[in-house]
Amino acid sequence: MIIARFLGPRVWILVGLILAAAVLVPLANLALPPGHPLHMPSYLVPLFGKYVTYALLALALDLVWGYVGILSLGHGAFFALGGYAMGMYLMRQIGSRGVYGNPILPDFMVFLNWKALPWYWSGFDAFWFAALMVMLVPGLLAFVFGFFAFRSRVTGVYLSIITQAMTYALLLAFFRNDMGFGGNNGLTDFKDILGFPIQAAATRAGLFSASCIALAIGVLLVGWITRSKLGKLMIAVRDAESRTRFIGWRPEDVKLFAFTVSAVMAGIAGALYVPQVGIINPSEFAPVNSIEVVVWAAVGGRGTLIGPILGALLVNYGKTVFTAIAPDSWLFVLGGLFVFVTLVLPRGIVGTIDHGWDAWRARRRSAAKEKGESGDGDGSILPHPAE
Amino acid sequence: MVEHDDMREPLGQDGIAPGASPDDVAAGPSSDPAKADTISSVVSPHPYAAEMRRRRLAAEAQGRARRETLLYLDGVTKSFDGFKAINNLSLVIERGEMRAIIGPNGAGKTTMMDIITGKTRPDRGAVYFNGAVDLTKHDEAAIASMGIGRKFQKPTVFESHTVEDNIRLSLAGPRSVVEALVHRKSTAERERIAEILATIRLTDKRRTFAANLSHGQKQWLEIGMLLAQDPELLLVDEPVAGMTDAETVETARLLREIAATRSVVVVEHDMSFVRELSVKVTCLHEGSVLSEGTLEAVSNDPKVIEVYLGR
Numbered sequence: 001m002i003i004a005r006f007l008g009p010r011v012w013i014l015v016g017l018i019l020a021a022a023v024l025v026p027l028a029n030l031a032l033p034p035g036h037p038l039h040m041p042s043y044l045v046p047l048f049g050k051y052v053t054y055a056l057l058a059l060a061l062d063l064v065w066g067y068v069g070i071l072s073l074g075h076g077a078f079f080a081l082g083g084y085a086m087g088m089y090l091m092r093q094i095g096s097r098g099v100y101g102n103p104i105l106p107d108f109m110v111f112l113n114w115k116a117l118p119w120y121w122s123g124f125d126a127f128w129f130a131a132l133m134v135m136l137v138p139g140l141l142a143f144v145f146g147f148f149a150f151r152s153r154v155t156g157v158y159l160s161i162i163t164q165a166m167t168y169a170l171l172l173a174f175f176r177n178d179m180g181f182g183g184n185n186g187l188t189d190f191k192d193i194l195g196f197p198i199q200a201a202a203t204r205a206g207l208f209s210a211s212c213i214a215l216a217i218g219v220l221l222v223g224w225i226t227r228s229k230l231g232k233l234m235i236a237v238r239d240a241e242s243r244t245r246f247i248g249w250r251p252e253d254v255k256l257f258a259f260t261v262s263a264v265m266a267g268i269a270g271a272l273y274v275p276q277v278g279i280i281n282p283s284e285f286a287p288v289n290s291i292e293v294v295v296w297a298a299v300g301g302r303g304t305l306i307g308p309i310l311g312a313l314l315v316n317y318g319k320t321v322f323t324a325i326a327p328d329s330w331l332f333v334l335g336g337l338f339v340f341v342t343l344v345l346p347r348g349i350v351g352t353i354d355h356g357w358d359a360w361r362a363r364r365r366s367a368a369k370e371k372g373e374s375g376d377g378d379g380s381i382l383p384h385p386a387e
Numbered sequence: 388m389v390e391h392d393d394m395r396e397p398l399g400q401d402g403i404a405p406g407a408s409p410d411d412v413a414a415g416p417s418s419d420p421a422k423a424d425t426i427s428s429v430v431s432p433h434p435y436a437a438e439m440r441r442r443r444l445a446a447e448a449q450g451r452a453r454r455e456t457l458l459y460l461d462g463v464t465k466s467f468d469g470f471k472a473i474n475n476l477s478l479v480i481e482r483g484e485m486r487a488i489i490g491p492n493g494a495g496k497t498t499m500m501d502i503i504t505g506k507t508r509p510d511r512g513a514v515y516f517n518g519a520v521d522l523t524k525h526d527e528a529a530i531a532s533m534g535i536g537r538k539f540q541k542p543t544v545f546e547s548h549t550v551e552d553n554i555r556l557s558l559a560g561p562r563s564v565v566e567a568l569v570h571r572k573s574t575a576e577r578e579r580i581a582e583i584l585a586t587i588r589l590t591d592k593r594r595t596f597a598a599n600l601s602h603g604q605k606q607w608l609e610i611g612m613l614l615a616q617d618p619e620l621l622l623v624d625e626p627v628a629g630m631t632d633a634e635t636v637e638t639a640r641l642l643r644e645i646a647a648t649r650s651v652v653v654v655e656h657d658m659s660f661v662r663e664l665s666v667k668v669t670c671l672h673e674g675s676v677l678s679e680g681t682l683e684a685v686s687n688d689p690k691v692i693e694v695y696l697g698r
């Protein structure tokens with residue numbers, strides 16, 4: 001109960017909804033016959049599963065952008081690295097079922113006339129090792145990157161630009177065939193995951209549930225961090241970094257912690273994404289992908305925990321619908337959406353609702369006060385950091 | 388106060404009267420070499436040995452001056468693109484002392500605080516805290532933890548936190564990320580916060596977001612955040628800028644209250660406020676000390692009248 005109170009009702013409602021989806025969607029897909037009005041068609045399950053991994057990615061970004069004020073334009077890189085680590089595991093699971101039938105080497109290596117597996121591919125036949133790398137590789141990159149960037153006090157737009165440069169550099173690197181990650185085509189043609197056929201409806205339902213559970217754990221983790229004293233310190237760093245320094249804190253440590261945790265979360269999201277979409281290639285490192293994540297968080301409302309999740313789901317649903325109607329204009333819609341949100345809804349959807357609710361309560365409280373009723377505190381409207 | 392007296396005791400034995408004015412102490416580093424020479428020539432015939440002894444005595448005198456003071460600046464210089472914001476500045480603050488610093492705009496008052504708190508590295512000169520600590524070798528966070536609190540010229544508080552949380556984040560204690568993550572609120576912590584809120588007259592605002600405070604209240608909150616760190620020395624940059632007259636009087640009272648147990652350096656333009664504090668005054672001009680003494684003496688100093696008050 002103490003923990004329940006500690007995290008607040010909002011987090012628990014959200015976790016409840018996510019876990020309900022984790023159960024209900026697979027049920028609606030597997031247990032209900034195709035004719036049933038509530039039946040969920042099989043093609044929708046991995047699509048929704050993809051949205052859920054995007055939501056986890058948006059939540060990860062919210063931890064650094066919404067709470068610590070680090071506008072990372074490179075979170076797609078951590079997502080993609082987690083995805084590649086999972087992709088390497090899935091490639092090793094193909095075994096001799098590839099086009100060239102080589103029991104060890106993935107097809108693209110046979111095609112390149114490679115004789116042996118590069119050293120960095122070893123171990124990826126074991127799921128536990130791949131799972132470890134899914135977290136370790138993005139986490140380590142974020143730690144090293146953040147260590148230097150934050151210690152040299154790179155902030156604001158300069159930091160955003162170097163995060164963007166980071167993902168772009170990785171994009172170029174992963175395009176190269178001699179990197180050993182399948183070059184332009186990336187990793188695909190997966191067969192099994194943990195021994196289950198990856199195309200099977202039950203496997204996909206399982207992957208959907210796993211994504212939901214990962215998201216729920218992410219919500220609990222971010223909820224715990226942001227409601228702790230450290231969370232208050234993060235907001236303090238976001239709003240007045242130099243103040244925190246002069247009362248003895250080291251903002252670079254706070255940022256490094258948030259950035260690393262966030263990168264690990266993004267890596268896990270990427271690892272769950274890859275088996276559901278069936279491919280990982282260098283385009284996941286494209287700078288525009290990272291910018292899209294920022295748009296999701298901005299639309300939903302950064303620094304609200306629930307907002308970025310909502311934003312990721314809404315914008316991606318919109319994207320699916322819109323690209324079916326007018327495939328070429330998505331980028332314009334995305335840009336327009338960002339401009340619209342920045343100008344009209346700077347707090348995002350959830351932030352705007354929260355603010356309206358707080359203002360209404362403050363008004364009611366001051367009205368109650370005038371009537372002589374007891375009311376605690378005064379005018380407690382939380383200001384928006386952008387103001 | 389007891390501990391301050393304790394620390395002053397041995398100084399008397401060292402030959403400097405406990406009540407010696409900071410000026411006397413400040414003279415230490417550049418003490419008269421002729422005097423040292425006469426002593427050394429009696430004791431030691433060899434000129435080389437005499438020179439060594441003279442140097443040792445000078446170093447000792449300097450060391451003693453440093454040890455006896457809380458804050459010790461000697462020959463500090465800092466230039467920005469060739470412009471000397473601080474120029475051979477020497478300043479000594481004693482334990483338990485409250486000092487007012489005045490001076491025209493651009494005199495280098497804020498830059499001096501930047502140097503003391505580790506934000507700016509001086510090009511030259513010595514900056515010592517508590518006698519032994521060379522402040523030029525530490526960063527802001529370390530210096531803050533050593534016991535130097537600083538209020539900015541522009542009030543800076545955590546706007547999206549409540550008054551209470553602002554104080555809580557500033558309370559002296561561990562400063563590690565992991566501790567902050569698993570930190571539990573304690574009764575001692577609550578009591579300390581209540582105590583500070585009472586001191587800064589914000590008890591009834593404890594649950595108000597700092598953004599919704601008036602300008603004057605933000606200044607007080609920031610002073611409260613300094614107090615929460617339990618510092619030995621408070622550097623307060625223009626605390627009454629933009630305050631109403633009533634708030635100014637209240638602030639003077641607050642600072643005097645704080646100065647009863649700590650050393651305080653206040654930078655201020657408001658002369659009626661400085662008068663209210665009734666402490667020793669230093670006037671800075673073009674990065675160095677122009678005049679120092681009682682407010683009476685400083686404000687009657689012709690140099691001060693010319694560059695600052697006479698405008």
Ligand SMILES: Nc1ncnc2c1ncn2[C@@H]1O[C@H](COP(=O)(O)OP(=O)(O)OP(=O)(O)O)[C@@H](O)[C@H]1O
Pocket residue numbers: 467472490491492493494495496497498499540
């Ligand atoms: N980081 C910096 N880069 C360049 N010049 C600087 C910097 N900091 C201060 N200066 C210059 O140093 C001089 C002293 O500035 P400082 O802020 O210390 O003055 P001050 O005495 O606090 O003035 P005020 O009463 O207006 O607050 C000014 O001319 C200022 O322009």
Ligand SMILES: [Mg+2]
Pocket residue numbers: 496497498540624
């Ligand atoms: Mg100034």
